Amino acid sequence: MTLDMIIAWITAAVTFGTVIMFGCVGETLNEKAGGLNLGTPGVMMLGGIASLAGAFFYEKSVAVPNPILCVLISLISCLVATALAGLLYGFLTITLRANQNVTGLTLTMFGTGIANFFGGSLVKLSGGVGQISVAATSKAFKATMPILSTKLGIVSQLLFKYGWLTYVILALAFAMQYFFNKTRTGLNLRSVGENPATADAAGINVTLYKYMACTIGSAIAGLGGLYYVMDYVKGTWSNDSGIEALGWLAVALVIFTSWKPKNATWGAYLFGFCYWIYLYIPAGINSMLMKLFKVTRTTYMQNLYKMIPYIVTIIVLVLVSSRNKRDNQAPQSLGTSYFREER
Amino acid sequence: MANRQPILRIRKNEERSFLSKLLIKVIFIGIALLISALFINLVTKLDPLKVYASMFRGAFSTTRRTWITIRDTALLLSIAVGLTPAFKMKFWNTGAEGQILVGGLVTAAMMIYLGDKLPSGVILLLSFVGSAIAGAIWGFIPAYFKARYNTNETLFTLMMNYVGIQIVEFFVDVWDKKQSHSVGVINATNQAGWFPSIFGQQYLLNIIIVAVLTIAVYVYIKYSKHGYEVTVTGESENTARYTGINVPNVIIRTMLLSGAICGLAGFTEVAGISHTISVKTSGGRGFTAIIAAWLAKLNPIVMIIYSFLIVFLNKGAVQIASDFNLNEYASNIISAILLFCILASEFFTNYEVIFRHKEEH
Numbered sequence A: 001m002t003l004d005m006i007i008a009w010i011t012a013a014v015t016f017g018t019v020i021m022f023g024c025v026g027e028t029l030n031e032k033a034g035g036l037n038l039g040t041p042g043v044m045m046l047g048g049i050a051s052l053a054g055a056f057f058y059e060k061s062v063a064v065p066n067p068i069l070c071v072l073i074s075l076i077s078c079l080v081a082t083a084l085a086g087l088l089y090g091f092l093t094i095t096l097r098a099n100q101n102v103t104g105l106t107l108t109m110f111g112t113g114i115a116n117f118f119g120g121s122l123v124k125l126s127g128g129v130g131q132i133s134v135a136a137t138s139k140a141f142k143a144t145m146p147i148l149s150t151k152l153g154i155v156s157q158l159l160f161k162y163g164w165l166t167y168v169i170l171a172l173a174f175a176m177q178y179f180f181n182k183t184r185t186g187l188n189l190r191s192v193g194e195n196p197a198t199a200d201a202a203g204i205n206v207t208l209y210k211y212m213a214c215t216i217g218s219a220i221a222g223l224g225g226l227y228y229v230m231d232y233v234k235g236t237w238s239n240d241s242g243i244e245a246l247g248w249l250a251v252a253l254v255i256f257t258s259w260k261p262k263n264a265t266w267g268a269y270l271f272g273f274c275y276w277i278y279l280y281i282p283a284g285i286n287s288m289l290m291k292l293f294k295v296t297r298t299t300y301m302q303n304l305y306k307m308i309p310y311i312v313t314i315i316v317l318v319l320v321s322s323r324n325k326r327d328n329q330a331p332q333s334l335g336t337s338y339f340r341e342e343r
Numbered sequence B: 001m002a003n004r005q006p007i008l009r010i011r012k013n014e015e016r017s018f019l020s021k022l023l024i025k026v027i028f029i030g031i032a033l034l035i036s037a038l039f040i041n042l043v044t045k046l047d048p049l050k051v052y053a054s055m056f057r058g059a060f061s062t063t064r065r066t067w068i069t070i071r072d073t074a075l076l077l078s079i080a081v082g083l084t085p086a087f088k089m090k091f092w093n094t095g096a097e098g099q100i101l102v103g104g105l106v107t108a109a110m111m112i113y114l115g116d117k118l119p120s121g122v123i124l125l126l127s128f129v130g131s132a133i134a135g136a137i138w139g140f141i142p143a144y145f146k147a148r149y150n151t152n153e154t155l156f157t158l159m160m161n162y163v164g165i166q167i168v169e170f171f172v173d174v175w176d177k178k179q180s181h182s183v184g185v186i187n188a189t190n191q192a193g194w195f196p197s198i199f200g201q202q203y204l205l206n207i208i209i210v211a212v213l214t215i216a217v218y219v220y221i222k223y224s225k226h227g228y229e230v231t232v233t234g235e236s237e238n239t240a241r242y243t244g245i246n247v248p249n250v251i252i253r254t255m256l257l258s259g260a261i262c263g264l265a266g267f268t269e270v271a272g273i274s275h276t277i278s279v280k281t282s283g284g285r286g287f288t289a290i291i292a293a294w295l296a297k298l299n300p301i302v303m304i305i306y307s308f309l310i311v312f313l314n315k316g317a318v319q320i321a322s323d324f325n326l327n328e329y330a331s332n333i334i335s336a337i338l339l340f341c342i343l344a345s346e347f348f349t350n351y352e353v354i355f356r357h358k359e360e361h
Helices: A003-032 A040-061 A067-095 A100-125 A135-141 A154-160 A165-182 A184-194 A196-201 A206-232 A242-256 A261-279 A283-292 A298-305 A308-323 B018-044 B048-060 B063-088 B096-114 B120-149 B153-175 B204-223 B225-235 B237-242 B247-274 B285-295 B300-323 B330-350
Strands: B008-012 B351-355
Touching: A003 A040, A003 A154, A003 A165, A003 A184, A003 A206, A003 A242, A003 A261, A040 A067, A040 A100, A040 A135, A040 A206, A040 A242, A067 A100, A067 A135, A067 A206, A067 B330, A100 A242, A100 B285, A100 B330, A135 A206, A165 A184, A165 A206, A165 A261, A184 A196, A184 A206, A196 A206, A206 A242, A242 A261, A242 A308, A242 B153, A261 A298, A261 A308, A283 A298, A298 B153, A308 B120, A308 B153, B018 B048, B018 B330, B048 B063, B048 B300, B063 B096, B063 B204, B063 B225, B063 B247, B063 B285, B063 B300, B096 B120, B096 B153, B096 B247, B096 B285, B120 B153, B120 B247, B204 B225, B204 B247, B204 B300, B225 B237, B225 B247, B237 B247, B285 B300, B285 B330, B300 B330, B330 B351
Parallel strands: none
Antiparallel strands: B008 B351
């Protein structure tokens, strides 16, 4: 394997990891307050389409799009759409105490529906499959740091070549870790997720905390959709549910990181690494396996290599659970709704 | 004193009559239809009434369509029924997709490898057994680790879906003779391993199988000792342990059953409906079925209604899409709006809202 290949692999892994890191950090915030939002894939779809639509109509309306406005418009449309989705989830599960699993799955259905419905329309508006492109906005999101990204040779290539959202989510993940462990608000939030009745008795506004967690968490997760559209697929759209699949991986990553955002920073990249591994299987091993399975083409074998990220997840999951440490557990009230009068 | 009470207060109400519950549900379904109509009108400027009429046509306009609607209801129902024992135990099986796929894969393999060697009936029998075993294995693996190490089953079963998907992708490539990444209709000429028509009805066997499964699971959960153990384990693992229930055994046994039924859904889909295999064989039904199962409060008989409702909406929305030149994803949006409203209605059937001025005694 050449150095170029390794660099390409790492770059691909980081880009992939960034998408799911957004989803994971957002969903962790929600889960720490006791809300299990299986709607995260749908929220990310919504974030993707909202940012695309915002950028699309802005770029269409002016002759020369201003990069700063491009970024602002798509960011704001993404945040508003996904925060609203989070609010809807919150209203149903917190105020109306609906089942979180079903509400979440329905939200995924809703988000996927909205995104692909309007995505299809946008594609039509712009003249057919593969025609839609918000090049200016995509370029603004892929902007890299000057000097650092070009002058340092391999270091630039490995560390500074990515769009700026990559660094935003890294910072956010560490900030979230600090928030959970070192701030009063963060500790209050965790107590709501562990035992809402106790938190309530201690004078914490359980409803407010839960609402804030799911709204803000949803908005953060939605940025994963924006990053996917603007950076990962470079400002295009296709109705192939690519975001949805990554959204499920983001939900998986929350458990994988045992609800610690700092673990998401390496876990997401590890996932990305494993996701692309099928392109980098050494030729010797590949031909040996091809003989073993009596298969004639490498692409056929790649189907099986693509299982690796999921199998690695399973193995890590089993190892972590077999050690059974107390601080690796899910928030205790996760998935249940709180009603004060219930004992 | 009265002024110190909050304006709105919520109280649990478990004594609502069946009729008032039904009324609340109907009101909320009405609200859902209104919101959907608003959405349709806003986006497309079409007359919502015409759209709804077209929806109904999509599901029932011809005998064939009615049969297909019933057939798809049965398929979704069988998965929801399969999930029921696991969910009753509070084992969050999100892996139905994978269990369906491996069941379908085994069925397809039987059809391909035995198609010209054995009579169709034998192939069907082998597929039936094989798909149930495959699904059971897919359920067993996460259950074993859940029982042993309390490994998170939601993530585990979710990952098993992807493993299943990739295995299916692999075999689709291996079996595909034309390198088009599609198996095509298997045994199109001799129909070996296909469900036979009964009384001239192509899909009657699907429905019979699912009906039997539904009743069996209903009886199993409600009246058998196993079912009782599952319910107790779901309510509280500690209680189960104190009463002498072997919790790990119950977890594994129940997931073997749950996986096997979902595997059989794959068998019904491949041998009874599509006669081919691809990653689309499960088609997201493993997730949709969770919704049907939950809304029915895990009662297999009530699941019939919700499965039907979901399938009806889907067919209807697909019809709208083709009639009015809309994008097919409108169906997801309308279904989701309806489900949101049904979820909201549950609050009003379980709780009541009390205003301040209403004095209580």
